Amino acid sequence: MAVISRDGKFAFDYPGGRTKDALLEFMNNPVESTAAPPEPKWSDQESGVNHPTDENFGGFVENREHVLVMFYAPRCGHCKNAKREFESAAETLSGHDNQALAAIDCTEFSDVCTQHGVKGYPTFKYFHNGKESEKYEGGRTAHNFSNFVLSKCVSDKKDELLFMCTYCLLNNFSCYSFTRALAFTHALVCLEARGVLLWHSAHDSPTKIN
Structure with a gap:
């Protein structure tokens, strides 16, 4: 719904409701809405x-x-x-x-x-x-x-990680240090949450993290 000025030109879009009271209120004070612009997509x-x-x-x-x-x-x-x-x-x-x-x-x-x-x-x-x-x-x-x-x-990498840990165990390396060196530090946290079996070193027994 458009608002037309006295000289017959478009002024602005009507910003109010479609009820009788809303229309009468607007006609008593025909001003453009100052509402904030809509949030961008x-x-x-x-x-x-x-x-x-x-x-x-x-x-x-x-x-x-x-x-x-x-x-x-x-x-x-x-x-x-x-x-x-x-x-x-x-x-x-x-x-x-x-x-x-x-x-x-x-x-x-x-x-x-x-x-x-x-x-x-x-x-x-x-x-x-x-x-x-x-x-x-x-x-x-x-x-x-x-x-x-x-x-x-x-x-997805679980089998690969477990293989790496087993390799470390057999070669007397720290599994944690090795995986960390290969940028898998965050993986240990995630594996812990999933209860995966990890071997921490050649001197540790297999441990399931709960």
Whole structure:
């Protein structure tokens, strides 16, 4: 609904409601609304979070081993609270092509949200090698998000890590020091959470971390 000035030119869009009282109130004081401009779309803001669409979502998850996706609605309060933490986690995971965080606006890209059974916001789902693997129901801090993805990466490398630890044991090296030298320090934390059997040195007996 447009507001026309006395000289017949467009003045501004009518900012009020469509009720009789709202219209009468506006006509008594026809001024343009001073409401704050709408918040820019998340996909237009700079961050490490990816924003695939209905058209390219399938290709996006297929090209990466580990993807945690946040399905959201822009006006959802819980989504807004999780947004900053999700962005921080994405920065932690940046630089690794095989893992990513992504966000889908279900008010704009409803097809992919419907396809994956999204019924509430935010909904988090983990995709492994292009396929939906599980619904994420953990905490919503940056630490929670990034550790979840890292634990999935470590799970893929579990056999390799155990082989390395066995090699260290047989050659009288510290397994912890060796894996640390190979940039797997974060893996030990994730492996601990998954209860993987680790050998700490040639003098230690096999220990299962609970």
